Amino acid sequence: MKYPKIQTIWKRESGRPCRIxxxxxxKPEFRAIKMWDVTEKIDGANTRIIFExxxxxxxxxxxxxxxxxxxxxxxxxxxxREKLRSVFSPVPPLVVLFGEGYGAKIQKGGALYRQxxxxxxxxxxxxxxxxxxxxxxxxxxCDIAAKLEIxxxxxxxxxxxxxxxxxxxxxxxxxxxxxxDRARPWEGIVARSHPLxxxxxxxxxxxxxxxxxxx
Numbered sequence: 001m002k003y004p005k006i007q008t009i010w011k012r013e014s015g016r017p018c019r020i021x022x023x024x025x026x027k028p029e030f031r032a033i034k035m036w037d038v039t040e041k042i043d044g045a046n047t048r049i050i051f052e053x054x055x056x057x058x059x060x061x062x063x064x065x066x067x068x069x070x071x072x073x074x075x076x077x078x079x080x081r082e083k084l085r086s087v088f089s090p091v092p093p094l095v096v097l098f099g100e101g102y103g104a105k106i107q108k109g110g111a112l113y114r115q116x117x118x119x120x121x122x123x124x125x126x127x128x129x130x131x132x133x134x135x136x137x138x139x140x141x142c143d144i145a146a147k148l149e150i151x152x153x154x155x156x157x158x159x160x161x162x163x164x165x166x167x168x169x170x171x172x173x174x175x176x177x178x179x180x181d182r183a184r185p186w187e188g189i190v191a192r193s194h195p196l197x198x199x200x201x202x203x204x205x206x207x208x209x210x211x212x213x214x215x
Contacts, residue, residue, distance in 0.1 A: 044102035
């Protein structure tokens with residue numbers, strides 16, 4: 001199970017340089033929803049921690065993605081099978097923790113987040129006995145992160161679309177990341193519908209916007 005692709009809130013030009021078309025929503029749902037849980041977008045490596053039948057497996061966005069060895073070591077040392085068993089009890093058939101590997105040598109400027117490598121959680125999916133499953137609300141994701149003693153993506157606030165856009169369009173000086181050890185400009189924001197709602201295919205309704213989209 002891969003993490004759903006997050007659409008930019010606006011459509012883009014068909015040709016290069018593929019600039020955003022401000023005001024032209026890429027999905028009709030984005031226009032209809034009024035309130036969003038807005039979190040900081042972390043510039044790292046998409047990472048999945050799969051907890052199934054009591055076993056723990058760590059993968060990137062794709063099954064073939066080569067994971068940084070230091071990141072794998074960090075995850076296996078800090079998110080153990082015993083910890084997962086204590087948090088998810090009784091143990092569901094399948095739990096997927098979605099997050100970002102971040103830190104030194106992961107993307108440009110990763111060392112400004114932290115000098116080593118770590119994992120920050122942003123979503124959790126849990127299966128049920130009938131073969132389906134559900135996405136957890138942000139509050140539940142934060143609760144799981146606290147019990148596992150791992151960071152969760154910083155919540156900037158719950159706000160209307162216009163206020164979320166202002167975070168990016170008015171960010172001329174580069175607001176510093178809430179997760180970074182040293183001053184590091186935001187990459188952007190991710191906005192999830194509040195309360196949680198899904199597209200027709202079952203993916204959470206959410207969009208992203210990067211600071212560089214307006215530069």
